[in-house]
Amino acid sequence: MTTLLDDFLSGDRSRVMPAVWETIRSRDPETLDSLLAALPRLRRAAAQLDLGGAIYSNNDHFAHALSKLEHYRDGKCWCAVYPGLLTHDPRKEETQGHIRILSTSEPGWSMTYLCECTVCGQEFDIEQGDHHFTWWNWVPRGLKRRRGEV
Structure with a gap:
């Protein structure tokens, strides 16, 4: 069984983007907690990916998901x-x-x-x-x- 972290780190856009959107939409502490320790790895993975995007960069969406994790870690409101x-x-x-x-x-x-x-x-x-x-x-x-x- 693959985890959300596995999807983020897969390098496969068809797996990474659903993980990005699940993270952006999530308000589930268990889901977000499972990613917090991996933030440095996720940042490195994000820097190595070109996720495309016709109108809006999917890399920007990935960066936004990471920002959400940082906000959550720091106790900021949703x-x-x-x-x-x-x-x-x-x-x-x-x-x-x-x-x-x-x-x-x-x-x-x-x-x-x-x-x-x-x-x-x-x-x-x-x-x-x-x-x-x-x-x-x-x-x-x-x-x-x-x-x-x-």
């Missing part, structure tokens, strides 16, 4: 990973219970959102855009609490 990756759809995040959409602009491809993390209360201004694909730029407002703080 929402700390929203800035820096344009694929976090606020509607999907709300459906999963991760954020609350507090307000939106008029519907359209250039919508804006005001959202709040359900864990720490961090608010984000989000700009939605469209150029070959729909994207969301998350900008935090003010300071937030660390994961586990009241």
